[in-house]
Amino acid sequence: MIPALDALRIVALERLALHEDHDAARLERLRARMAAEGVQLNPVIVSPCEGRLLILDGAHRFRALEGLGCRLILVQVVRLPERVEGWQHLLRGLSPSLLRSDTSAFSVSEDSAPGALAEVLFPGEVPLRILSREDSLRGQVRALRALQALYPAGSPVRRVEPEGRIEPGEGEALVRYRPFSPGELLEVVAAGEVLPAGITRFRIPERVLGVRYPLEKLMVGDPEERTAGLRELARRRWEENRVRYYREPVILFE
Numbered sequence: 574m575i576p577a578l579d580a581l582r583i584v585a586l587e588r589l590a591l592h593e594d595h596d597a598a599r600l601e602r603l604r605a606r607m608a609a610e611g612v613q614l615n616p617v618i619v620s621p622c623e624g625r626l627l628i629l630d631g632a633h634r635f636r637a638l639e640g641l642g643c644r645l646i647l648v649q650v651v652r653l654p655e656r657v658e659g660w661q662h663l664l665r666g667l668s669p670s671l672l673r674s675d676t677s678a679f680s681v682s683e684d685s686a687p688g689a690l691a692e693v694l695f696p697g698e699v700p701l702r703i704l705s706r707e708d709s710l711r712g713q714v715r716a717l718r719a720l721q722a723l724y725p726a727g728s729p730v731r732r733v734e735p736e737g738r739i740e741p742g743e744g745e746a747l748v749r750y751r752p753f754s755p756g757e758l759l760e761v762v763a764a765g766e767v768l769p770a771g772i773t774r775f776r777i778p779e780r781v782l783g784v785r786y787p788l789e790k791l792m793v794g795d796p797e798e799r800t801a802g803l804r805e806l807a808r809r810r811w812e813e814n815r816v817r818y819y820r821e822p823v824i825l826f827e
Contacts, residue, residue, distance in 0.1 A: 659750035666725030
């Protein structure tokens with residue numbers, strides 16, 4: 574079988590640790606969809622971290638299952654990547670004047686400043702750099718939260734790949750977040766903090782998708798027994814030729 578299938582586990586929900594917050598509207602949509610479908614479609618991507626499992630991707634799935642009363646969760650265990658990238662956010666309704674209206678947690682500079690938490694691009698404008706007023710990691714988290722608090726309510730936020738070279742159109746803003754090192758993320762977790770939603774981007778080779786694990790089996794049960802059953806399911810699907818492996822980039826409709 575494909576080695577990545579051996580990385581699938583069923584574990585107790587309480588073993589997982591978040592490093593990033595969730596978006597309330599997105600969470601509600603996902604929770605409703607999971608309740609209607611009765612399955613966890615994709616595993617949460619986790620990495621071992623000081624006795625717990627750090628969530629690299631899947632904070633909304635974790636919160637949705639928690640809200641549905643599940644005590645177990647389907648995960649794919651991977652090594653902590655050496656590099657963590659930062660997403661770009663494309664949205665409408667954010668303006669230079671709005672950015673400068675809240676300076677309690679961050680400052681705004683037009684100069685190329687080292688240590689900027691984010692760079693914000695507007696059409697026809699000089700890029701603005703967002704700088705934390707505090708050097709501590711907690712201060713940086715507060716500055717990032719203050720920045721996202723300025724996002725207009727109800728305005729869709731489109732995530733753009735870190736290397737995506739797009740320009741914002743009329744009425745749009747492009748927020749480019751700085752990457753965080755794995756060590757910084759571990760420090761965030763140790764401090765009991767979480768970054769705002771949608772900032773970190775991990776590249777996971779051989780990500781497993783489309784498992785469709787029944788929620789009823791996640792409500793209660795022994796994790797080891799559930800994992801044994803999951804491995805039997807994976808073996809059976811492999812033998813039935815119901816598993817596909819794609820090396821090239823794949824586009825998914827959510």
